[in-house]
Amino acid sequence: MPTARSSTSEVPDAAVPPRLSVGKLRGLQQMADVDGILAMCAMDHRGSMQRLIRPEAPEAVEYKEMVEYKLDLTRALAPHATAVLLDPVYGAAQVISAGALPASTSLLVSLEETGYEAEAQGRVTTLLRGWTAEKIRRMGASAVKVLLYYRPDLEENAARQREVVRRVAEACAAVDLPFLLEPIVYPVFEPERDPAFFASLKAELVVRSARDLTPLGIDVLKSEFPQDLRYQQDEGRLREACERLDDASRVPWILLSAGVTFEQFERQVEIACRAGASGFLGGRAVWEEAMRIPDGSDRRTWLSSVGAERLRRLHGLAAEHGSPWWRKWGSSQADAGGAISGTWYHGY
Numbered sequence: 001m002p003t004a005r006s007s008t009s010e011v012p013d014a015a016v017p018p019r020l021s022v023g024k025l026r027g028l029q030q031m032a033d034v035d036g037i038l039a040m041c042a043m044d045h046r047g048s049m050q051r052l053i054r055p056e057a058p059e060a061v062e063y064k065e066m067v068e069y070k071l072d073l074t075r076a077l078a079p080h081a082t083a084v085l086l087d088p089v090y091g092a093a094q095v096i097s098a099g100a101l102p103a104s105t106s107l108l109v110s111l112e113e114t115g116y117e118a119e120a121q122g123r124v125t126t127l128l129r130g131w132t133a134e135k136i137r138r139m140g141a142s143a144v145k146v147l148l149y150y151r152p153d154l155e156e157n158a159a160r161q162r163e164v165v166r167r168v169a170e171a172c173a174a175v176d177l178p179f180l181l182e183p184i185v186y187p188v189f190e191p192e193r194d195p196a197f198f199a200s201l202k203a204e205l206v207v208r209s210a211r212d213l214t215p216l217g218i219d220v221l222k223s224e225f226p227q228d229l230r231y232q233q234d235e236g237r238l239r240e241a242c243e244r245l246d247d248a249s250r251v252p253w254i255l256l257s258a259g260v261t262f263e264q265f266e267r268q269v270e271i272a273c274r275a276g277a278s279g280f281l282g283g284r285a286v287w288e289e290a291m292r293i294p295d296g297s298d299r300r301t302w303l304s305s306v307g308a309e310r311l312r313r314l315h316g317l318a319a320e321h322g323s324p325w326w327r328k329w330g331s332s333q334a335d336a337g338g339a340i341s342g343t344w345y346h347g348y
Contacts, residue, residue: 017215017250017328019338022348023176024219028325029333030106030142031083031178031220032279036324036333038220038254039315041080042283043073044087044145046114052284052291066090072296073287074100076303080311083108085145085281088131093139106142108180108281111168116149122157122188123149125164133171133179143178144168145222150183152208162216169217180281182222182256183209199228203241207248214250220325221253222281225268229260238271246276252325254278257285262310269314273322280318286310 020028032038046066050058053069070091078084078095083106086092092109095101111131117124125148133144146168150161165181172179185205192198206226214221226241245253255272257265257280265285273279287307293299329336 019329020219020336021173021176022337022340022344024172024178025333025337027106027142027178028219028336031108032325033082033315033319035319036278036326037315037318037322038083038252038279038281038325039081039311039318040083040085040108040254040279040281041073041077041286041311042085042256042281043070043077043091043287044085044110045283046087046089048284049291052288063090067094068296069291069299071095071098071100072290072300072303073307076300077287077307077311078102078105080308080315081105082279082315083142085110085283087114088128092141096139107140108143108145109136109139109141110145110147111136112146112148119157121160122151122154123186124157125149125161127164127168133168133177134175137175137177141177143180143220144172145180145182147182147184148213149186150209150213151185151188152205152212154188158212162212165213165216165218172219173217178219179217180220180222181213181218183213184224184258185209195228196231199231203227203244207241207244210245210248210253214248214253219251220278221249221251222256223249223253223277224258225255225260225272229264229267235271239275242272242275242277250328252278252323252328255280255282257282259284259288261285266314266317270317270321273318273320276323276327277318278323278325278327280314282311282314286314 050061053061067090074095079102085108087110111127113126113128136144148161152158169179187198203226206224226245227238255277262285269280290299290302326333326336
């Protein structure tokens with residue numbers, strides 16, 4: 001029976017990451033609260049959002065309708081988040097143009113195409129044509145985000161996916177913009193189609209993905225919870241898996257919601273933050289039900305009440321239990337940025 005195989009890939013050992021450049025340092029400051037906690041809301045969904053809005057015919061959801069939903073999300077939830085994540089197709093420029101994004105909330109923008117290319121060796125991430133880190137910097141965003149399907153035990157595919165990460169990392173470094181990476185593990189072998197069996201592999205795959213990818217020039221890891229709560233409820237084992245993830249990650253890490261319920265995500269955030277996470281970037285767990293409310297007024301009321309309260313509760317948990325993003329560098333933001341000389345700008 002196939003199991004997650006050991007990776008023989010050459011990746012740097014986990015260690016103290018290099019000091020942040022001034023632009024990346026500023027981007028991380030903008031994404032966090034004053035205590036270094038990242039309490040962020042993901043709204044960059046495209047295909048999955050269309051399926052929520054119109055399950056019977058997602059392809060019938062038109063451009064204007066998608067933009068309207070993203071404007072509703074942003075107006076209701078952005079005031080309660082330190083940052084929001086939007087896509088360039090339906091959201092990022094549109095919320096700025098409409099005045100829906102508060103000046104006090106920073107913007108992250110996705111760089112990848114929705115979905116993935118399916119190949120014999122695994123899934124391949126494709127970047128949006130005509131869209132670059134340099135353009136994301138120009139529009140005033142604080143960070144670039146890439147979703148990366150990744151299996152560390154599929155050596156050829158993993159090497160190809162790591163090359164995508166390296167290219168984006170170089171592009172972000174060239175424009176001095178933080179790079180947030182979201183690796184997603186997935187079943188490949190036939191026995192893994194059994195959810196319980198795949199759940200038994202998940203912790204190892206998530207931890208090894210962090211070990212492989214965080215030394216490659218990324219600045220924040222947006223991680224899956226390294227256990228499946230449907231099959232593992234023991235608090236000690238859940239905490240231990242998150243502690244292993246914290247040890248493996250060379251950079252600050254935050255938790256994604258991955259379509260779980262709000263109650264499940266609330267529990268995951270607390271466990272992850274107690275184990276070293278610096279916050280969360282949650283999406284559907286915060287706002288999914290609102291996508292099923294066709295009446296705009298009712299939808300906005302739900303988002304401004306239930307959705308906003310969910311974000312406040314998650315932020316409170318992260319603030320109470322989480323670690324500031326600069327912990328991976330030391331005890332302060334100054335440790336992350338290092339000393340600045342009076343002539344720093346000569347070579348900048």
